Amino acid sequence: QGQEKLSCNPKKENGTHVVLCELGNPMKAGARITVDLELSVSGLEDMGEAITFHLQLRSKNSPSPSNASVTVTVPVEAEAEMELRGNSLPATTVLPTSWRWVEGSRRLEDHGIKVEHVYELHNKGPGTVSGITLSLAVPHLLGDHVLLYLLELGTEGGMNCSHHPALNPAQV
Numbered sequence: 001q002g003q004e005k006l007s008c009n010p011k012k013e014n015g016t017h018v019v020l021c022e023l024g025n026p027m028k029a030g031a032r033i034t035v036d037l038e039l040s041v042s043g044l045e046d047m048g049e050a051i052t053f054h055l056q057l058r059s060k061n062s063p064s065p066s067n068a069s070v071t072v073t074v075p076v077e078a079e080a081e082m083e084l085r086g087n088s089l090p091a092t093t094v095l096p097t098s099w100r101w102v103e104g105s106r107r108l109e110d111h112g113i114k115v116e117h118v119y120e121l122h123n124k125g126p127g128t129v130s131g132i133t134l135s136l137a138v139p140h141l142l143g144d145h146v147l148l149y150l151l152e153l154g155t156e157g158g159m160n161c162s163h164h165p166a167l168n169p170a171q172v
Helices: none
Strands: 007-013 016-022 050-056 069-075 080-089 116-126
Antiparallel strands (some): 050 069
């Protein structure tokens, strides 16, 4: 007939989180009630594809020990927008026509002009992310000739990095 707000209290029971809502007492025999619950759950990033709630109606009446229960599975859909930004420093590079590659040299200038490529991966939200893999393919050969001599690879911000074995082969 009317609408009432329930008083609900969260607690921990046997290692699980329980929310206990008191519906009120006394109820008339044969009374039917409808309860709408709105739950806000955080920290679901690593929960997988769904979260399961076990709902149970308990009666304190000793003659009616009925404890009807139902299981509700709700899909978890995390949303996060990733953005990749990149720069080359210097932005434009032109080799002089007189430049020649010196085979076997360990001097950096004999391998070309140093260009640094910087990539930044940003999470624009709204959710957090983990387990992201970023693969960058860098064309370092043009036929049998060296196009880009890959000198080093570094990361910041607690990332793990693996690289192609051709990184700095002449130990420049």
